[in-house]
Amino acid sequence: MATQRASGLLQRLAQGSLVKQILVGLVLGILLAWISKPAAEAVGLLGTLFVGALKAVAPVLVLMLVMASIANHQHGQKTNIRPILFLYLLGTFSAALAAVVFSFAFPSTLHLSSSAQDIVPPSGIVEVLRGLLMSMVSNPIDALLNANYIGILVWAVGLGFACVMAMKPPKPRERYV
Template sequence: MTTHTPPSGLLKRLSQGSLVKQILLGLVLGVLLALVSKPAAIAVGLLGTLFVGALKAVAPVLVLMLVMASIANHQQGQKTNIRPILFLYLLGTFSAALTAVLFSFIFPSTLHLTTAADSITPPSGIVEVLRGLLMSMVANPIDALLNANYIGILVWAVGLGFALRHGNETTKNLVNDVLQRGDLHREGGDSFRAAGYLRPGLLDPGRRPGLIRCGATPSCCWCW
């Protein structure tokens, strides 16, 4: 019978540290590897592609479950802390747009479009845009999860959350247990432990409701 030996020293600190710090460390190591050997950096880039793909795959389910659980567990008169959530959302959106604009000037690029201009049909007006938005809101929930339609996911999450508010505690505990099982970072050694760093603040006492804990750094659930 073999026993699992927990990591120690630097490896332990890295494996149990903040996911944000791990991502930053990976970026630095990737840049250094690219300076030493570009072919090796391209080969190792598969790990980054798998990591991003895993986050994109788990994000729709996390958004659905977290929003649904937050609304279902909300008690009358409980402080929601919606202001820091909106502030983080606006700050993140503005920072992303500002970064994109700055890097577009620092590293200008030329795009060669191969598709004919007449084959692109932009929206004819605001009515068509609103119609597309409304159709996204009433999308099939399974289709919304498969295609990462976050408008539809949020609508279904809000609706299911309000429905669960009138349910019994057993039903609410089921949703909470599903989310708690996503806390994989305590076990360690799981290849998909990135999702274990995303924990609902409402389910952890002493943490602000509505926020997701990424390692030691709280961030807004709209970061995807």
């Protein structure tokens, strides 16, 4: 009876959304770290593997999803982009606010190594914009390999529009006599 209930719970969790699975994993990881730190460090390998797999798949997934959504969009179809942009901006602002609040609540010092001191920050906005524009026109394979999401998005939009244009029937040519 107990194994049936446990397997039913696992089956329900496995069929649930990925977000719920990640949240359950986070809660279980926190509980395990609270109970036994050595066991949590041993199980931490699973989290490291998950993050590594996510980093490996994310660039290709972004490319395919953006390209497919542009290619499959029908003219006049509602896009529902406003709630997505609102949630993106809300999430970004919330993360920045949380970072500022926690940096004041728990101050810390950062000791840079000598190699990090050799890095020169951009001298102005022109250099930042130049770097942004150069990342937009990077090689698509290089953008995927280096997780250059600006380049990936530019190539995805371009390939999506190319797919849209390729699906349109050709216009009949007029003969000029």
